Amino acid sequence: MILITGATGTIGSEVLRRIAARGEAVRALTRDPSRARTPPGVEVVAGDFDDPASLERAVSGVDGVFLVAPGGPSTERYDLAVLAAARSAGVRKVVKLSSIGADATDDHWHRTGEQAVRAGGMSWTLLRPSAFAGNALQWAAAVRADEPVPNMTGTAAQGVIDPRDIAEVAVEALVSAKHEGQTYTLTGPELLSFPDQIARLEAALGRTIKTVDVPLDVVREQMLASGMDGEMVESRLRGLKIIRDGGNAVLTDGVERALGRPPTDFGAWVLDHLDAFVTN
Ligand SMILES: NC(=O)c1ccc[n+]([C@@H]2O[C@H](COP(=O)([O-])OP(=O)(O)OC[C@H]3O[C@@H](n4cnc5c(N)ncnc54)[C@H](OP(=O)(O)O)[C@@H]3O)[C@@H](O)[C@H]2O)c1
Structure with missing residues (x-):
């Protein structure tokens, strides 16, 4: 089972569509399942990054997580909350949507989350579009x-x-072992x-x-x-x-390297x- 956070957003929704089309078991996290428009066969789970119990439910039985948190001063807190829940549940792999320049400044929204992903004991891939x-x-x-x-x-x-290129790289990273330990600037x-x-x-x-x-x-x-x-x-x-x-x-060769x-x-x-x- 793969959990997609940010599943109703630009990249998450495209990743969800592609993973569902491959026939993989997939779960979508959203704060409001009644408003989420998801492909058939997708399990939708109510969850909020600020509600640890909801994250525990979301990661239960999950093998891999696509971690998308909205960009802003809360990104770090959100990333750490999802990673803590994932680690406790025995999740094996995390693919994090980060950002180009995440390592350029100490106060970058994605910097702490990236460091926690690398040090979290799970296999990982970082995407920096x-x-x-x-x-x-x-x-x-x-x-x-x-x-x-x-x-x-x-x-x-x-x-x-193109967000569809980012989504394609994310799907490949989620379903294949080839991208583990890779940081792709896209x-x-x-x-x-x-x-x-x-x-x-x-x-x-x-x-x-x-x-x-x-x-x-x-x-x-x-x-x-x-x-x-x-x-x-x-x-x-x-x-x-x-x-x-x-x-x-x-400009980078990240898409070419990944795909x-x-x-x-x-x-x-x-x-x-x-x-x-x-x-x-
Ligand atoms: N836009 C760019 O040019 C750009 C470039 C590089 C990197 N990025 C990074 O891309 C990421 C954003 O990706 P995106 O544009 O695909 O997202 P998005 O379209 O902005 O969607 C945000 C998602 O976050 C979810 N969300 C918001 N608050 C939440 C909360 N408290 N608990 C649980 N879920 C919550 C929303 O789900 P619900 O509303 O359904 O709960 C929604 O699915 C950011 O980290 C940003 O730094 C963006």
């Missing part, structure tokens, strides 16, 4: 309404990766800035897209006004500053998600 192509879905409502899409990263480039095939991504979308849509540059102090005000926790806001801003300073302009094929390009992601950007 760059920026998800799927983040572009956050622009979809503005694009559909022909309103300006906010640019928070200027012209800084990133190795934008990027797409090319460095893309916000304007580059917008240009790809424009080409696919056949029309121009309005954008607006948003300086970091305005980003801060907007995040705080939206009700986001202050610690989370500052943490997000530090990440955006690293990106703006060129700190995430990195034996090149990563999918952003153009393919755009074509497969074009409907989200079109007004019906």
Whole structure:
């Protein structure tokens, strides 16, 4: 039995779909099973990273865990809670969704969780993806309404990766012993800035897209006004500053190493998600 945490999110839901399609026994963790849309045959379990008893139930009888916790100041606490429950239940393998740059700064959200995974006595694989192509879905409502899409990263480039590639690596790591002890930094095939991504979308849509540059102090005000926790806001801003300073302009061979094929390009992601950007 494989347990997927973050099973209703971008990567977890794709991993769940792929594992279920292989006929593997799989369990999905969510805080609200009544709202979870999962493939047939998937066992859904109610659980919260802040409720240790629910995690104990979730890991019972489980062989491998795909550990996905939301990014933020709570990631460390969430990771440690799942790992403690998994260890006590005799789970054999953990694959953790981390992030590119997890080892670059002492205060990175994923740093402690990564260290605990490596030292936890279970076999492990760490996935450190760059920026998800799927983040572009956050622009979809503005694009559909022909309103300006906010640019928070200027012209800084990133190795934008298709979430489906991350999910494929996760599935391979969960079902095969080949990836045990591996840390994969996962990027797409090319460095893309916000304007580059917008240009790809424009080409696919056949029309121009309005954008607006948003300086970091305005980003801060907007995040705080939206009700986001202050610690989370500052943490997000530090990440955006690293990106703006060129700190995430990195390409790796992680997908090729893990899957034996090149990563999918952003153009393919755009074509497969074009409907989200079109007004019906
Ligand atoms: N976006 C990027 O560009 C990027 C890049 C690199 C790394 N990452 C990393 O990717 C991870 C996020 O992955 P994602 O985007 O696939 O996730 P996501 O779409 O943001 O979904 C978050 C998931 O976490 C679950 N969750 C939230 N709070 C929970 C709690 N208290 N207890 C149990 N479950 C809880 C949610 O489940 P329910 O709501 O159903 O309970 C949901 O399935 C983060 O760790 C982030 O640092 C992201």
